[in-house]
Amino acid sequence: MITTKTNTPVEVLEAVVIRFVGDSGDGMQLTGNQFTDTSAMFGNDIATFPNYPSEIRAPQGSLYGVSGFQVHIGSVEVSTPGDEVDLLVAMNPAGLKTNLYAVKPGHTIIVDSDSFTKKNLEKAFYETNPLEDESLENYRVIQVSMTSLTKEALKNVEGLDNKSITRSKNMFSLGMVYWMYHREKDYTLDFFNKKFKTKPHLIEANTKVLNAGYYYAETLELIPNSYTISPAKMNPGTYRIIGGNTATAWGLLAAAEKSGFELFLGSYPITPATDILHELVKHKHFGVKAFQAEDEIAGVCSAIGASFAGDLAVTTTSGPGLALKGEAIGLAMMTELPLVIINVQRGGPSTGLPTKTEQSDLLQAMYGRNGESPVIVIAASTPANCFNFAFEAARLSLEHMTPVILLTDGYIANGSAPWKVKSIAEMPEIKNNKITKVKENWHPYDRNKDTLARNWAIPGTAGLEHRIGGLEKDSVTGNISYEPENHEKMTNTRAEKINLVKNNIPELKTEFAETGDLLVIGWGGTYGSLHSAVKQLNKEGFDTIGLAHFNYINPLPKNTKEVLSKFKKIIVCELNSGQFITILKSNFNKFDYYQFNKIQGLPFANNELIQEFKKLVN
Amino acid sequence: METAVKKYTFKDFTSDQEVRWCPGCDDYVILRAMQKALPEMGVKKEDVVFISGIGCSSRFPYYMNTYGMHSIHGRAPGIASGVKLANPNLSVWVMTGDGDSMAIGGNHFIHVLRRNIDLNIVMFNNEIYGLTKGQFSPTSLIGQKTKSSPYGNTQPPFSPGELALGAGARFFARIGGNVPKEMTQLFIEAEKFKGTSLIEVLQNCVIFNDGCYTKFTDKAVKEDKQIYLEHGKPMIFGKNRDKGLILNGLKLEVVTIGENNITQEDLLVHNAKEKDPTMHQMLVRLEYPIATGIIRSFEDVTLEERENALTKQVKENSKFKKTDDLFFAGETYEVK
Numbered sequence: 001m002i003t004t005k006t007n008t009p010v011e012v013l014e015a016v017v018i019r020f021v022g023d024s025g026d027g028m029q030l031t032g033n034q035f036t037d038t039s040a041m042f043g044n045d046i047a048t049f050p051n052y053p054s055e056i057r058a059p060q061g062s063l064y065g066v067s068g069f070q071v072h073i074g075s076v077e078v079s080t081p082g083d084e085v086d087l088l089v090a091m092n093p094a095g096l097k098t099n100l101y102a103v104k105p106g107h108t109i110i111v112d113s114d115s116f117t118k119k120n121l122e123k124a125f126y127e128t129n130p131l132e133d134e135s136l137e138n139y140r141v142i143q144v145s146m147t148s149l150t151k152e153a154l155k156n157v158e159g160l161d162n163k164s165i166t167r168s169k170n171m172f173s174l175g176m177v178y179w180m181y182h183r184e185k186d187y188t189l190d191f192f193n194k195k196f197k198t199k200p201h202l203i204e205a206n207t208k209v210l211n212a213g214y215y216y217a218e219t220l221e222l223i224p225n226s227y228t229i230s231p232a233k234m235n236p237g238t239y240r241i242i243g244g245n246t247a248t249a250w251g252l253l254a255a256a257e258k259s260g261f262e263l264f265l266g267s268y269p270i271t272p273a274t275d276i277l278h279e280l281v282k283h284k285h286f287g288v289k290a291f292q293a294e295d296e297i298a299g300v301c302s303a304i305g306a307s308f309a310g311d312l313a314v315t316t317t318s319g320p321g322l323a324l325k326g327e328a329i330g331l332a333m334m335t336e337l338p339l340v341i342i343n344v345q346r347g348g349p350s351t352g353l354p355t356k357t358e359q360s361d362l363l364q365a366m367y368g369r370n371g372e373s374p375v376i377v378i379a380a381s382t383p384a385n386c387f388n389f390a391f392e393a394a395r396l397s398l399e400h401m402t403p404v405i406l407l408t409d410g411y412i413a414n415g416s417a418p419w420k421v422k423s424i425a426e427m428p429e430i431k432n433n434k435i436t437k438v439k440e441n442w443h444p445y446d447r448n449k450d451t452l453a454r455n456w457a458i459p460g461t462a463g464l465e466h467r468i469g470g471l472e473k474d475s476v477t478g479n480i481s482y483e484p485e486n487h488e489k490m491t492n493t494r495a496e497k498i499n500l501v502k503n504n505i506p507e508l509k510t511e512f513a514e515t516g517d518l519l520v521i522g523w524g525g526t527y528g529s530l531h532s533a534v535k536q537l538n539k540e541g542f543d544t545i546g547l548a549h550f551n552y553i554n555p556l557p558k559n560t561k562e563v564l565s566k567f568k569k570i571i572v573c574e575l576n577s578g579q580f581i582t583i584l585k586s587n588f589n590k591f592d593y594y595q596f597n598k599i600q601g602l603p604f605a606n607n608e609l610i611q612e613f614k615k616l617v618n
Numbered sequence: 619m620e621t622a623v624k625k626y627t628f629k630d631f632t633s634d635q636e637v638r639w640c641p642g643c644d645d646y647v648i649l650r651a652m653q654k655a656l657p658e659m660g661v662k663k664e665d666v667v668f669i670s671g672i673g674c675s676s677r678f679p680y681y682m683n684t685y686g687m688h689s690i691h692g693r694a695p696g697i698a699s700g701v702k703l704a705n706p707n708l709s710v711w712v713m714t715g716d717g718d719s720m721a722i723g724g725n726h727f728i729h730v731l732r733r734n735i736d737l738n739i740v741m742f743n744n745e746i747y748g749l750t751k752g753q754f755s756p757t758s759l760i761g762q763k764t765k766s767s768p769y770g771n772t773q774p775p776f777s778p779g780e781l782a783l784g785a786g787a788r789f790f791a792r793i794g795g796n797v798p799k800e801m802t803q804l805f806i807e808a809e810k811f812k813g814t815s816l817i818e819v820l821q822n823c824v825i826f827n828d829g830c831y832t833k834f835t836d837k838a839v840k841e842d843k844q845i846y847l848e849h850g851k852p853m854i855f856g857k858n859r860d861k862g863l864i865l866n867g868l869k870l871e872v873v874t875i876g877e878n879n880i881t882q883e884d885l886l887v888h889n890a891k892e893k894d895p896t897m898h899q900m901l902v903r904l905e906y907p908i909a910t911g912i913i914r915s916f917e918d919v920t921l922e923e924r925e926n927a928l929t930k931q932v933k934e935n936s937k938f939k940k941t942d943d944l945f946f947a948g949e950t951y952e953v954k
Contacts, residue, residue: 041951231953240950253941264704266696283944284929285936289703294729298696301689301726305669305700308687309708313700331690421945459685459701459708462664467633467679469688479635480680 008218010182013227015074017082018177020170021099022091023060024053024067027170031089032069034174038187040241040418043231044073047383047528048241049081049415054355061123066098075230077535079382079528081415083605087180089173091115091146093124100136108140110176112169114147142222146172146213153212159201168209175213182228185210238421244383244413245272248342248406249279251390252314253286254422258391259398259430261312265290266302268321271354272410273344276316296324300341304328307337308468310434310458312394314340319348319361322405323368329403330369333494335468336445336454338397338432342390345409345525347601356601357411359524360576365405366554366583372491374498376404377554379524383412384419389551395430400501401453407553409525409575411603432456438463445478451504452497501555508548508557510566516544517617519567523550523580526604530573533609542617553583561588569616571596573604623662628653630663633683644795644821645674645742649681651798652711652740655805656684661709668711669698671718674749674823675742678713692723695730695739702737706922709809710737717747720756720776728785731814733921738808739816742795743778746827764826778818779902783895783914789815790898791912794835794844795822800911807912813920834908847901847911849890852882855907862886870900872907890915 018035020028029050036048051068058065072082084104090096092115103109116131130136131143150169154160171188178185189207196202217223242250256263265288267277281290289311293299300315307313317325322343332339345361347353365377376396380389386408393406433448435455444466445454457464466478474481475489510519512534522530527549534547548563550556564570564584571594572581581595596612598604631653639645656666666684670676672691679686689697694712702710712730719727719741730739746764747753753766757778761770782790789811791804801819808815820831834843845855845863853863860875862885873880889897890912898914938944 037949043953234953236953238946238950239953240945240948250941250945253944257941262704264700266700283938284932285938286941286944287929287933289925291699291703293696293699294725297693298699298726298729301693301696302700302703304689305687305697305702306704307700308685308697309667309701309704311704313704327690328693335687421950423942423945424940459667460664460705462662465664465684467682467686467688469679469686470690471688 008223008226011225011227013229014076015072015078016087016181016227016229017070017072017085018087018089019068019070019085019099019102020089020173021066021068021095022170023094024058024065025060025167026067026091027167028067028069028091031170031174032071034188034191035177035183036071036241036416038178038183039071039073040239041187042183043234044075044229045078045232045234045418046241047072047078047081047415047417049411052355059123061092061094061120063094063098063124066095068095068099073229075232077232079532080603080606083607087177089177091170091173093120093126093130096130097124097126103139105138106140108142109136110142110144110173112146112173113143114145140224142220144176144216149212149216150209153208154205157201157205157208160205164202164205168205171206171209172213172216175210176217178210179214179217180223180226182226185214234418235420239418240421241416242384242387242419243275243416244380244386244408245275245344246279247384247386247419248380248390248408248413249276251387252280252340252394253283253288254387254424254427255391255394255430256286256288256312257424258427259312259394259432261310261398261432263288264303264306264311264313265316266293266299266306266313267291267316268293268296268299270296270318270321272346272413273316273318273321273342275413276342276344296321297328300325300328303339304332304335304337307332307339308335308459310460312340312398313338314342314394316342316344318344318346318354319364320351322361322364326369329375330371330373331470332403333369333373333375334470336401338401338456339403340390340393340397341403341405342393343405343407344413345407353601355410357409357525357603358575358599358601359409359526360579360599361407362523362553362576362579363582365407372495374495374554376400376402376498376501377407378404378552379407379550380412381524381527381549381551383415383417386412387419387422391427395428396501396504398430398432399453399504400451400497401433401456402498407524412525434458435464436461443476443478444468445473445475451500452493499555502558505552505555505557507559508550508563510546510548510563512538513544513546515566516546517568518545518613519564519570520545520547520613521550521570521572521580521584522547522574523553526573526575529604529606529609533604533606533613536606537610537613542614545613545617550580553580556587564588564591569594571613571616573597573609575599575603623660626657626663628657631656631683633681635680637681638677639674640825642824643674644819645678647795647798648740648742648801648819648821649678651801652682652805654798655802655809658806659709659809661809665707666709666711667698667701668713669694669701670713671723672749673715673718673747675713675715676718692718692721693726694718695723695726698737699730699733699735702735703922703925706736706926712737712739714739714741716741716743716745716757716778717755720778720781724756728781731782731785731787731816734786734788734813734918735921736812737814738805739814740805741778741816741818742821743818744821744823744827745775745830746823748823748826752826777902779913780899782816783899783902787816787914788813788916788918789912790818790902790914791815792818792820792902792908792910794820794831794840794910796835796837800846804912807915811915811917813918843907844910845907847888847890847909847913849888849912849915852885852887854882854885861907870904892916
């Protein structure tokens, strides 16, 4: 065993999950992000997940005002933010109370013991002080008088009020965690210099507190071990930590630049999709036109207008908003205009669980419109690949002249992970169906014979003036038609147009086993959970379990049936009561499907998946 | 490069589609007035876009040989806003009715007026639902018997002008459905106006609400019952041009020139360009005479002007020219 100069033993770990919790005002998101970025620079693989209170300014010390940030770092591949935590840093009793359930027995909890006052204990509904009774005896609790030590460290710094002093105690905890996990402080020190450029006293204060925490941990005998997590093996390149919603926004920026269209966003704020709007409004330098509309309907309608006028048009929302947009999406489908609809799913129905994750809008995305109204439906599966699938949604909508619904969810939208930065040059080409020259006998619904996409004449183009709308139109002229046979023909054409998209999307891949006893099927944001569960089983010797994860849902990849037929059993895992399985059954009814569903507003936990899969192969 | 705008006639704006409004409907007047107004506007045909919602009025785009979209009920202002923001070069028209704009589309209607995007809205107000065959609308009168109010309507109506001015409309005009010349001129003025312009057409529905405006619009009475307002001119009306408006306390009062020592000098002078809409509100509320013509025309900064100015400023100050500049900037790290 290696030892440090203070003779603390150093343990080498493959991965570790740390959760920072405290009051909303304690700066836990910042602390977590600093630890994340520092670990990323060090070369670990990472997944994070924030947990904010829904209240904007919850009362101090209250249970529902606890803000948390979880980070999973590894020298091995990390695909989820983790289920249980190895280290909990709790800045107050409420944080401890609401997060203790997640700590692995025998593992470490660091608390700011100064915050365990009678008043705070009462606010957290503790009858006795958990630091003094036996309730924490199964954990390794490190009590630190963080508030007083922070004050002590800052006693000679000029120009600080009490509030700034108390607010910097999060840096004390970060300093301690940096020491425990052998992290360099440089990145964070540099961050202080940038952030507080005009406030040198704050640079000094934060630096002092971070160092104080670091050296306190080093000398503290209560900390039995320190740990190292070596850099992970990752493909060489430039990386950054990116959140799912930012990745989605950036994918759209890339698609606009690649396709040569200007980007228009029509949106209305809704949790958890609003951060995409927040991100895109910043990018006026790329000519992004982001329009905050008066409601969800005006959001999608303005996007339809912008698409008609020749922009790459997008609307962003979550479940309830998708319901409101339904009629307008039908119009975009009927007028065959390109339109990207992004639904960051949250717990439903109705207002449901706005801050929790779920996959329960799949059937709404597929069928939530009047009449037969097929659109392309795709789903991102990790925070980082939100970039690829936002780009893909734009590509497919422009190439096929159709609305595309991209499903993400609160879990991947708010989570973050390393993203190997994509240069625009690496992104695939995006074609379009624009027509700029007058042709003889031209009609607005003339179609590309391979894709059935109609040609796109944009206002401002002389000689191609035409009218479109929600009424059924003649298959040749595009004029209004109520002819029975024409309606059937047009209905079939619109369906076939979406079906043909299968020629323009990749085939379904299986991981871990190409053929075998059990095929685990998932779609969208559960990829990380399913991947790590199947991977673990594979390591344990269950090498006949394969994973097929779907990103393309309508249409399904061409080889779907072939993949399904290679396994004895199939289990479809979803965070709903069985929506994708309904689609699979209606397409491929010869197979026997098992299903595993969870509707708790939470992602799958590793152990529950493993248990379930083992039952099916034993 | 600006190419010269070709000289069009109304025929250039007439599509090949058969017009299917009821015989005698004022919608024909509006259609022809628009087809005659467009050649006078100095806009290229390919730059004109008509967006409509649902209702009799919303069939309009099919009859215009321009770009157009017959969209969904009440949402035309949203779609038109997107069209205009995407390409500010276009001349964008919303064709709507009283139900489309003030019932199902009420929210979009007030917000489009608030934002002041440079587009034009023509509202066909016939105080009834025509396409669904005769239910009361948000402008139907109390007591009005319709298919959905057989014993008389109990819901008080909106006054479109008041609603519009309350929502911040910068341009509001009102015109009878039977005066094509004046209507043509109003369309031209609306297009010239920089900002959202709203024209309310008092449109007679011959089938379900015939004669609802006769007492103001009939040729025999119109000069006595309407005051046609013109900016900078005295508020005078009547067949004999002997009636006018003065302000009495906080109310408008009708006076007769020659009576009680009233001369034309005593009449109010119409100032459509006044920022304060108080007088415009009083004018739209007036029941005798009813005010027609351009009641308000206050030029203000448009949404797209504000947006363009911001975009220009951000572009000038930004180090990001391409997405690569953004993606590779800031907190990146290298894995070797």
